[in-house]
Amino acid sequence: MTPPDAPRASRRRRKIVARCRSIADLRAAARRRLPRSVFDFVDGGAEDERTLTDNAAAFKLLRFQPKMLVDVTTVDMRTTLLDGPSALPVIVAPYGACGFSWPRGDHAGAEVAEAAGIAYAMSSTASVALEDIAARHQGRRWFQCYIFRRREITAELIARAEKAGFETLVITVDLPVGGNRERDYRNDFSVPFRYTPRNVTDFALHPEWSITTLRNGMPTLANLAAFGNVNDVNATASSVGRNYDPSFNWDDLAAIRDRWRGKLVVKGIARGEDARRLVALGADAIAVSNHGGRQLDGALPTLFCLPEIRDAVGRAAEVYLDGGIRRGTDIVKALALGADAVMLGRSLLYGIAAGGAVGARRALDILTQELGRTMQLLGAPRLADIGPHLIARSDLLAHLDPSIARTLLPEADASPAVARPEHHYEKDPVS
Template sequence: MPVFRYRWSSRPGPLTVEDYRERARRAVPDMVWAYVDYGAESMTTLNANRAAFDRYMLKSKVLTGREAKDLGTTIAGQDISAPILLAPTGAAGLSHWTGELGAAQGAEAAGTLSIVSTAASYSFEEIAAGTRRGHFFQLYPWADTTTGRHDLTHAMMKRAANAGYTGMFVTVDVPTHGNRESEQKRGMGNPPVLTPARVLNAGLRPKWWAAFLRHERMSLRNLVDPGEKAGGAKTAMKTLNRQFRMMRPELNWDDFAWMRENWHGPLYIKGVLDAADAVRAVELGADGIVVSNHGGRQLDCAPAAIDALPAIAAGVGDRAEVLVDGGIRRGTDIIKALCLGADGVCIGRPYLYGLAAGGPDGARHVVEILKTEMRRAMTLMGVAELAELDESWLIPAGAPVPVVDR
């Protein structure tokens, strides 16, 4: 199986996640950009994910003599350099030919881990062979109508366990595909629609086009049948269509309980916005909750993830780890999430921007940018340790600063 090692660059790069976003926009065709950056319907939830962070300001205490240095923490039993994981994002090979393998290598280089998508453009086995640590894997509990209810799910779980993945993240907010109109308008429907204008648009990115044709990383490698060539547009269409047919609106809590019984490692449930759902998941054995609205790509008008976080953290934070994703673009966003009860965050679009603009080194650098921003902000706040962060460090935007009576 193909394995590569990336040669890291020491050259200075972009300074912010937004800088990488601007470079990524220029690096990929419009169809791919719609897939990476847009959301469902009117993109109300996608925009709310960002806007919600702006409702909080950070308290600052001076002359504390304290500096934030170590951001290290433990998630799902694994030590990482900062409370940042790479979220599962399917078909990352569209952003850059190194795809999920390059992203996982970038995560390792930054001292953290990746959650590998079932819909990855590299197989579980390829990514495991090309990395040094035991990463996590994300499970879409899809159905296979030709076999039993859990046969395909069980097979995926066994493959991941055999490949050395240490934790499983079950995504539960995709009983059907979100209505991503912006993608469809640009040709990223099911199946994708190529027109002369769209082919020309891709041709204007010759570096991307050459890599796409050479490496053929559009297919979802974990869904390719044994013995089937995992490459080419025809196979890509087959696997994408297979994915849509296997979505499961009938999935219920009994299925989740079955997964808990059959997965012998840390188990997280991803896509929870309701505190009662989080409590039920923990009662069924979940080790962690990922508060998420799928980056605004599923139910439009769902609440911002950061708004759903406090109630969930209050309900299960003493019994399970709580992560959050959606809208994170700055180190200060991560600090706010931790103050509101999160144990860590997952980033999706930010590392895809880095990957599209700079390959694995770009993905690594995005994580490093966020870590640097966190250390700087915590030092300016007068906070030295992650454990000190709680809601007392937040001030509602626009609220008057409290006056201390003398």
């Protein structure tokens, strides 16, 4: 029997979601609905959570200098990603164990992506099987795969994704070992789930989540179920990388590239030299990511890494930014510094946790409206009109934080505008 879709939100929950005006509002709604242990799993990062915090804070350091007297009656947010149309410069990022936020919540993300005309990247640690996503959702489907110690698991997952018709493979390379997620330890949170006095009390204080979860069953990592005891594959969430392969290297990635016939995205890159090598290896796109701050604490915010990687690959590969996107203005800033698109993880997951597909749709609607409004206010009616000329020079930003301004915009002190790869201006929207 085919598993059912994700349950729909109640009328009360739909009203709660409808009142949310920002991603921060959806985060607050998710926090009220979820037990603390589950919310912290979604919301938290590694150790002191500096990387988690800095990813979002980096966007706040930039300021716009808009152009005026431009006809912005309509804006065109369409683009082309990996030779296919995308209604927005946005990709739904892979997120694992989504079923804890909403039963079979992966369907909610895929449903909203399909309706919006954007790509959905499914995690190999999703709560539903990849074949089920492929059978129910006809949009652009990408499959993200981790590299497990048991290499046959990785190989079979990739083969299943190809057979199911996923067009693009996303290989995550920034998880050779798991991060130290202290919130999960404190909350006794693990995958598979273990009942303890601490979290049972927590569940009792959140009856809406508990009743829904009891009706639909405690989530599992469905793609890994065929490999026996899931606990042997994916240990506690706070040490999620324990069964991933720390020996994975360039030769291993090249072997995957040789076998996979579709497009290849490599996610987790922070250095230009690595990006150049990936282009030579045959990667079609680079996802600048630090795993949302969930693994290495103290890593440079992804926005700071973006210009170096854009310069390194030039026109040879697409570049996506992952991490810290909470506003439509953040999307514009990422595009201005060199991204072809952004990947939305927590922003959509807060919506799913707040109201399933209704919440995910609300999250994407909020960001889409903010993106369009920001483009109008900046005098940029097309994505191709977004460039470094809309960002204030670093010398004008120096009073905020001189060191950070120089890191982000190293050439700005010597010229009126920040140098940006030429190819961005040539990337016209889909006609």
